[in-house]
């Protein structure tokens with residue numbers, strides 16, 4: 507079994523990489539260590555690079571399409587990794603998950619309809635609702651002290667005749683919950699009662715870092731299967747988001763047909779040659795690499811949590827069940843949004859995602875990406891400690 511080296515430090519600068527090369531453009535910061543965008547500082551696995559290289563030996567990069575094997579490889583992966591049965595004919599494509607969310611919102615809601623989100627949540631959720639002239643309804647998560655939970659009472663109270671859809675993040679970015687069967691069943695009962703469609707972003711499903719299973723939303727009940735769309739991708743799992751190749755699952759053929767109509771209208775069904783090659787290579791050959799990645803991420807998470815608890819107790823950290831993102835509660839530092847951002851970016855010299863960008867409930871928090879070599883992670887944590895120690899003395 508091949509052993510992979512996640513300790514290797516790779517210089518990603520000057521590769522048109524958002525995380526390193528666009529920090530000034532996005533945040534006005536030049537030299538802070540970037541632990542923001544959710545990709546990993548590890549090598550994309552060799553079996554993916556090799557498959558791409560092999561394809562590039564052929565001199566023509568003409569029009570491509572997603573062949574039978576493409577959909578079968580997704581179906582097989584979901585079965586072997588998550589015991590989730592999905593027939594290849596229930597799977598379709600999407601350039602990215604966010605693009606797919608847009609297609610779903612456009613097809614299954616009307617302008618002026620209300621769409622529910624559970625904030626703090628991945629911020630493009632807000633854009634896909636607002637930019638399509640739909641209304642955002644916030645159903646903030648409850649913080650029980652040690653973990654975040656869905657607030658079903660609040661959810662029920664917010665539903666009106668204009669509410670048509672719930673945008674679910676399962677597992678959840680940024681709070682790291684892999685929602686339990688019970689939680690999803692409760693959500694499903696509410697969706698069923700109010701005739702809501704659930705669009706579930708399951709892009710982090712493979713990154714299970716706390717021995718907890720992930721429950722695909724469509725596996726919860728017949729209603730969920732027939733009234734939902736799931737989005738997934740190899741992009742987070744195998745560090746290939748630059749290849750813009752994702753997939754969607756609709757067990758209801760009518761929903762699939764309507765989604766595909768949107769996809770075809772925009773001529774997005776073909777995908778790109780290298781992304782299609784990468785997806786099949788990932789799902790056919792990726793298990794060993796992924797298992798080793800998860801072990802490494804777990805070590806990074808353990809190390810970080812231990813470090814925060816012992817060295818920076820002013821910042822409370824939540825152990826994620828899924829994803830390589832840590833959700834940090836920095837409210838005890840007593841800073842407002844701008845001060846906290848300035849503190850991390852300029853005083854500590856680390857670029858983390860400010861919590862307020864994830865919507866209501868995110869204020870006073872920061873999101874930290876720990877998918878990087880341990881030596882670099884240690885460096886980042888020490889920078890935070892130094893700045894917090896100085897702040898406490900001031």
Ligand SMILES: Cc1ncc(COP(=O)(O)O)c(C=O)c1O
Pocket residue numbers: 544601602603604605628675679707709710739741747752
């Ligand atoms: C929950 C979630 N959905 C979607 C994405 C991005 O998906 P894509 O690049 O396929 O649009 C991310 C990336 O961070 C994410 O965390």
